[in-house]
Amino acid sequence: MATFDDGKHSRARMPGEVGVWVFILGDMLIFSLFFVVFLFYRREELPVFTASRKHLNQTYGLINTFLMLTSSWFVATAIQAMRRHDSRTGGRLLACAWACGAGFVMIKYLEYSEKIRAGIGLTTNDFFTCYYMFTGIHLFHVLLGMAVLAALISYSKRGPFAVAKLRNLESGAIFWHLVDVLWIVLFALLYLVD
Amino acid sequence: MKSLILTRMTLTWMILSSVTIFSWAVSHSPGVTSPRYASVIIIVVALFKARLVILNFMEVRLAPRMMRLIADAWIALLGVSLIGLVQ
Numbered sequence: 022m023a024t025f026d027d028g029k030h031s032r033a034r035m036p037g038e039v040g041v042w043v044f045i046l047g048d049m050l051i052f053s054l055f056f057v058v059f060l061f062y063r064r065e066e067l068p069v070f071t072a073s074r075k076h077l078n079q080t081y082g083l084i085n086t087f088l089m090l091t092s093s094w095f096v097a098t099a100i101q102a103m104r105r106h107d108s109r110t111g112g113r114l115l116a117c118a119w120a121c122g123a124g125f126v127m128i129k130y131l132e133y134s135e136k137i138r139a140g141i142g143l144t145t146n147d148f149f150t151c152y153y154m155f156t157g158i159h160l161f162h163v164l165l166g167m168a169v170l171a172a173l174i175s176y177s178k179r180g181p182f183a184v185a186k187l188r189n190l191e192s193g194a195i196f197w198h199l200v201d202v203l204w205i206v207l208f209a210l211l212y213l214v215d
Numbered sequence: 216m217k218s219l220i221l222t223r224m225t226l227t228w229m230i231l232s233s234v235t236i237f238s239w240a241v242s243h244s245p246g247v248t249s250p251r252y253a254s255v256i257i258i259v260v261a262l263f264k265a266r267l268v269i270l271n272f273m274e275v276r277l278a279p280r281m282m283r284l285i286a287d288a289w290i291a292l293l294g295v296s297l298i299g300l301v302q
Binding site for chain 1: 219220225227228242245268271273280282285289296
């Protein structure tokens with residue numbers, strides 16, 4: 022494993038595949054636009070946004086944040102285990118990450134149901150349009166990430182460990198961490214900024 | 216197993232969890248600071264968390280310098296834009 026940190030040494034290495042990073046950069050830029058759009062509208066309609074935020078279930082938001090952070094720890098630690106050719110532990114850790122993802126989806130389902138029962142929908146106001154659109158697109162990423170994790174679990178069990186295999190595992194892991202990064206910022210903007 | 220737990224990844228998770236609680240406390244303690252400053256603190260903490268995940272979990276820390284520069288540039292640009300909009 023490369024340990025040099027100054028970038029001058031050839032031992033600095035890019036985890037995962039280049040294509041995955043290009044996708045991740047693109048996705049981050051799209052979400053950055055969402056974040057800016059959200060705060061732009063908030064600036065225009067501050068009273069509406071401040072009042073609407075109070076209708077969000079803060080507990081659900083906080084639980085989901087911990088689920089995301091913990092799932093990322095499971096994935097990062099799974100990669101460490103895979104590097105030691107311990108696919109058994111690695112597979113179990115990935116399964117724990119998948120379970121955190123499932124917990125996230127479940128909480129989101131409860132949260133959306135609560136809102137819809139209270140008569141709060143996509144067109145209630147600009148705050149909730151942003152809320153449903155951005156968290157919905159993020160939820161799609163979570164589901165996609167769970168499919169990736171499931172594929173990684175099965176992939177890690179097949180065949181011997183090689184550089185290419187580890188690289189593929191890293192690529193999947195990086196995508197899951199992206200889902201975590203996006204949620205960190207979404208949670209702060211939607212739930213916490215008053 | 217112990218060697219998988221006593222790692223930089225676990226330390227990162229602990230810091231991420233702690234600052235999440237700090238951010239939550241800032242958001243839920245009206246009067247301690249003005250809402251405007253609270254918003255700036257919450258955004259800075261969120262971007263700090265995002266950077267920790269990118270550097271440590273995604274291992275950009277070990278990647279070529281260009282990747283770390285791109286990651287830091289993204290965080291800096293986003294920080295300036297978001298803080299500018301909540302001011």
